[in-house]
Amino acid sequence: MKLKLRIWRQKNAQSQGRFETYTAENVNPHMSFLEMLDVVNEDLLGKGIDPIAFDHDCREGICGACSLMINGEAHGPGRGVTACQLHMRVFKEGDEITVEPWRARPFPVVRDLVVDRSSFDRIIQAGGYISASTGGVPDANAIPIGKPFADKAMDAAACIGCGACVAACPNASAMLFVAAKVSHLALLPQGRIEAKPRVSAMIQSMDNEGFGNCTNHFECEAACPKEINADFIARMNREYLQTKICPEVS
Amino acid sequence: MKLDARIPDGPLAEKWDRRRNELKLVNPANKRKYKIIVVGTGLAGASASASLAELGYQVDTFCYQDSARRAHSIAAQGGINAAKNYPNDGDSIYRLFYDTIKGGDFRAREANVYRLAQISNTIIDQCVAQGVPFAREYSGYLANRSFGGAQVSRTFYARGQTGQQLLLGAYQALMRQVHAKKINLYTRSEMLDLVVIAGEAKGILIRDLITGKITSHAADAVVLATGGYANVYYLSTNAKGCNVTATFRAYRKGALFANPCYTQIHPTCIPVSGDYQSKLTLMSESLRNDGRIWVPKQKADKRAPQDIPEAERDYFLERKYPSFGNLAPRDIASRSAKEVCDDGRGVGEGGFGVYLDFADAAKRLGKPAIAERYGNLFHMYEKITGENPYARPMRIYPAPHYTMGGLWVDYHLMSNIPGLFVIGEANFSDHGANRLGASALMQGLADGYFILPYTLGDYLAQTKPGLYKTGHEEFKKSETAVSSQTRRFIEMRGKRTVDDFHRELGKLMWDLCGMSRSDKSLREALQRLPKIREEFYRNLKVLGTGEELNQSLEKAGRVADFFDFAELLCHDALHRSESCGGHFRIESQTPDGEAQRDDKQFSYVAAWQHTQPGQMPLLHKEPLTFENIKLVQRSYK
Amino acid sequence: MAVTGLMMFGFILGHLAGNLLIYAGPDTFNAYAKKLQSLGEFLWVARCILLTALLFHVLSAIQLTFENRKARPIGYRRYDPEVTTYAARTMMLSGIILTAFIVYHLLHFTFRLTHPEVSNLHDARGNHHVYAMVVQSFRQWPVAVAYIAAMVPLCLHLSHGISSAFQSLGLQNNRLLPVFKNAARGIALLIFVGYASIPAACLSGLIQYTAGRTP
Structure with a gap:
């Protein structure tokens, strides 16, 4: 296959970026999207052009490093996949593919397609944990957790922190990411203890980072490679309102 | 020491x-x-x-x-x-x-x-x-x-x-x-x-x-x-x-x-599909509970799997290990797959793969039971390969997994x-x-x-805090050494990319020091490694500078270390002429092809000390003593 | 946003119920209007609450839009949303049209400034002839068409707004979400039909007013 690529190139955070057009020759349908970029990069290196920088690591859809806006969709076409799990067989000979970095103020471009997602880490720092220090905890079976709760918590905990939800949201909102962590912990009895301060602190941190607001487009849910449900956002909103109305022990 | x-x-x-x-x-x-x-x-x-x-x-x-x-x-x-x-x-x-x-x-x-x-x-x-x-x-x-x-x-x-x-x-x-x-x-x-x-x-x-x-x-x-x-x-x-x-x-x-x-090789990974392959994906070993592993008996058989009649299939694990069959341990299953592929009977593009077939299991248990047990794995396989494992046997091949x-x-x-x-x-x-x-x-x-x-x-508790600051000469020496390595990569301006070298290194290691190793293969590796490394330091192409995000430069540093490390790995593999666990020496196997340990000679930890670049490292032995358990030989017949 | 939205949604339902009394004839309709007027301070309290809600709704809409724009200073060259709806993406636009409409609507029927010739009649009992005002206004096709047209953004606004409000208030889950979504669309459509039917009925002559006719 031969494809035309329109790729965002930007030297560093300070410089202006622009789109460059490249041709990808000999694309094998079994390649992953990132492998296709590898091949393009080898080709660019051969021509003396700086290779395209992009984040990637595990290449099996779990580390959350890859972060490409492919043809206007976060992680490209197809539900429930990251860019590293997207295979070239979904494209056709001669297709034109636009590749852009995640776009959001809290995700500044570092170089080419690489963005800085440390804002996500700071949101977790604000309260995305249970304050259990090492040692001195009870036996694991001393805290029974109903299977439906454990399962639902796991659904939320599956988040890989890639930022596709933000990238896909028309408002660049991080609600799904935050809601997933808030819900994961709040659904478990050991996490209930800090649920109220946690939801306040994490939402405050999210707002401080400059993410947009949720206006319920549900694009996040559609883009999420782990198909995390947007009802966690409703869950978080409920938790947040309860906390605002009754912040103290009730 | x-x-x-x-x-x-x-x-x-x-x-x-x-x-x-x-x-x-x-x-x-x-x-x-x-x-x-x-x-x-x-x-x-x-x-x-x-x-x-x-x-x-x-x-x-x-x-x-x-x-x-x-x-x-x-x-x-x-x-x-x-x-x-x-x-x-x-x-x-x-x-x-x-x-x-x-x-x-x-x-x-x-x-x-x-x-x-x-x-x-x-x-x-x-x-x-x-x-x-x-x-x-x-x-x-x-x-x-x-x-x-x-x-x-x-x-x-x-x-x-x-x-x-x-x-x-x-x-x-x-x-x-x-x-x-x-x-x-x-x-x-x-x-x-x-x-x-x-x-x-x-x-x-x-x-x-x-x-x-x-x-x-x-x-x-x-x-x-x-x-x-x-x-x-x-x-x-x-x-x-x-x-x-x-x-x-x-x-x-x-x-x-x-x-x-x-090194540990995992038997059930999705095979390589081409030169561009960047990594291998593991699938749970549980697949071997119900899948049957086979290759065609005939070499370079290009027929579709469903067109190959039962009589022309070689269920090699079942043949060689009748009691454990497809559930033979990781290393045995991996090595057997490599053997049949080296024999030219591998399947799929490139010929490095064996079939893992669920047709019999589906007949015996019904498709819903298979879907319930392995549905998510089948789904993952289909996402990567574009093939439906219900309709066509999966292809698997071993891959390095843990060290x-x-x-x-x-x-x-x-x-x-x-x-x-x-x-x-x-x-x-x-x-x-x-x-x-x-x-x-x-x-x-x-x-x-x-x-x-x-x-x-x-x-x-036995040291004073804050003894040394970053101004110490050892830090300065290291800074100079590290900066000069970076400069060296940047200034080389050769013709080959880092990935190209890494692929060559990887293939050499996989072929000569992978699942099974021999005195001959290891000596060959030790002879060839310095040559590739020499070319690496002469003909490497890294663009850009050291003062920016430069992914080729990062890789260059890592691959440079892999080259030196590969030699160490081969030295260790060569010196340990017994087979044990993930280290299989062809010379040391039981008559049934099992790994043969040599506890008399090799019951020790081999700890290597760096000497000079390019020189043989120094071996130190920490003897292993077993006071509480009796050493036995594995058997999976 | 959600709270003020839902308050106005409640008003829209009540207002529609009242408006539909027009089909019951001039007497009932005028009596209903008089009843409303007679509420006195209650009416003013209600009006104040609604206006405040509207004001907050508009202000937070402006703030949200501003913040959301700021959150993505550089847009995508290509952006293909997958599931969002036209209604959801045009909330601001429909909101602006609706605000303009509300101003016109108030000038028209509450302050009776735009069409004074039909707005100040009285019925036989000496009450303000609201029925006449409405029917005669809508006999003028530009007015009727403007009202019907304005109901389109209202319908769109509500079709996203109602279920969105429940989501924002955390009052749904993934089982209720499709129910709310579909219900919101259904309700929005009914509201459109309900409201738009009145100018349509007047214009088509289905509802008529004959001057001087006493029931």
Whole structure:
């Protein structure tokens, strides 16, 4: 296959970026999207052009490093996949593919397609944990957790922190990411203890980072490679309102 | 050099308690005066950083990823072992200990492994308290499954994402300490050198991957939690960024590298589909419970699998191992697959693959039963290959997966360089020559949560805090060396890319020092490696500068270390002329083709000391003594 | 946003119910109007609450839009949303049209400034002839068409707004979400039909007013 690529190139955070057009020759349908970029990069290196920088690591859809806006969709076409799990067989000979970095103020471009997602880490720092220090905890079976709760918590905990939800949201909102962590912990009895301060602190941190607001487009849910449900956002909103109305022990 | 493993006296079950009682403590008011560097934020690094910070030490933590949450522990699927005996099936600390030692083909220390089994239970408690959503029964109690051929159900799991959930637990604990300003976290920061002053580890050099700036960091102790080296094979199930650089540069500074030849190959991975292949994806071994593995009897048979009649198929595992059949252990299954492919009977593009066929199972159990058991794996396979495993047999091939070898450490997890501690996959300590399924997660967390915080305190209690600053000449020397290497790569302007060299290295290692090794293949490897390396340092092409985000430059540094490390690995593999665990020497096998250990000659840890670049490293032996168990030969006939 | 939105939604329902009384004839309709007027201070309290809600709704809409724009200073060259709806994406536009409409609507029927010739009649009992005002206004086709047209953005605004409000208040889950979504669309459509039917009925002559006719 031969494809035309329109790729965002930007030297560093300070410089202006622009789109460059490249041709990808000999694309094998079994390649992953990132492998296709590898091949393009080898080709660019051969021509003396700086290779395209992009984040990637595990290449099996779990580390959350890859972060490409492919043809206007976060992680490209197809539900429930990251860019590293997207295979070239979904494209056709001669297709034109636009590749852009995640776009959001809290995700500044570092170089080419690489963005800085440390804002996500700071949101977790604000309260995305249970304050259990090492040692001195009870036996694991001393805290029974109903299977439906454990399962639902796991659904939320599956988040890989890639930022596709933000990238896909028309408002660049991080609600799904935050809601997933808030819900994961709040659904478990050991996490209930800090649920109220946690939801306040994490939402405050999210707002401080400059993410947009949720206006319920549900694009996040559609883009999420782990198909995390947007009802966690409703869950978080409920938790947040309860906390605002009754912040103290009730 | 005398290797003192500092194993405590006394009965096996009491060793750890005794040692804990003897360890020196740091006064709580003094803890904040000590600075500890932790490199790596996987299970071991994140759990250690968090636990040390909770104790009150100042911790500086580094990772090359953009976030601590992305370390490759995240990709572990299966589960984590613990001797809880919740299912009441007779499990015990001793059994977990015994299974781990035996699984490691009797090449690990008894005392270390026993401690690991003891701690396993506490890890589960800790993770549950942190909110790890382990699978539950309807009663609300924790669920267990049997894994990796164990006869008891001792594996705790969180769907197929156990590693992810455990890592997120440790990452969140880490983030909590970052928020409390007890940890300075440096992301996109790669360790390029260890600084040793007056014989002790006192700091590291870091390259900021965004700005390219090289900075010195001084501390009272250094902890390496930088994972394994399976990427020496280029194609492995490891993440692309996994590398040997941190441990290898510590090795160059005098740390001993133990048992590098112990590498684990996983039999059920999705095969390579072309030259562009960048990594291999593992699929759960449970597939072998119902799938039948075969290749065509005829060489280079290009027919579609369904067109090959039963009589023309070779179910080679069932043929060679009638009683275990398709469930033969990982190493045996892997080697057999390689043999038939080397014989020209492999299937799929390139001929490196064997069929894993569910047609019989579907007839016997019905398609819904198969879908229920393996649906998610089939789905994953289809996503990657575009083939439907219900309609067409899967293709699988073995892939490097985990490395048991690593920097040599004593019972305290301290290397032979005082102040340098090594935890998780980066050390060699607990898995012997082969690691059992669901044990890697257990070891990483045991080291980080429950061993290092005690033993590191013992070291610190005997040193003064803040002895050296980054202005010390050793730091300056390292800075010069590291900068000149960077410049060298940039200025070379040769013709071949880093990936090209890495692929060549990987193929060589896979062919000559992969699943099965021989005296001849290893000598050939040792002869060819210096030549490729020589070309690497002459003909490498890296564009751009060292003062920016430059992914080719990062890779160049890593591959350079892989070249040197590959030689070390081959030396180790060559010297160990026995077969054991993941190390199979063709010369040392039973008449049935099983790995033949040689306990008389090789019951020791091979710890290698760096001498001069390009020169034979020096071998030190730490004898392994077994006081509590009897050594036996594996048999799977 | 959600709270003020739902308050106005409540008003829209009540207002529609009242308006539909027009089909019951001039007497009932005028009596209803008189009843409303007679509420006195209650009416003013209600009006104040609604106006405040509207004001907050508009202000927070402006703030949200401003913040959301700021959150993505550089847009995508290509952006292909997958599931969002036209209604959701045009909330601001429909909101602006509705605000303008509300101003006109108040000037028209509450302050009776735009069409004074039909707005100040009285019925036989000497009450304000609201029925006449409405029917005669809508006999003028530009007015009727403007009202019907304005109901399109209202319908769109509500079709996203109602279920969105429940989501924002955390009053749904993934089982209720499709129910709310579909219900919101259904309700929005009914509201459109309900409101738009009145100018349509007047214009088509289905509802008529003959001057001087006493019931």
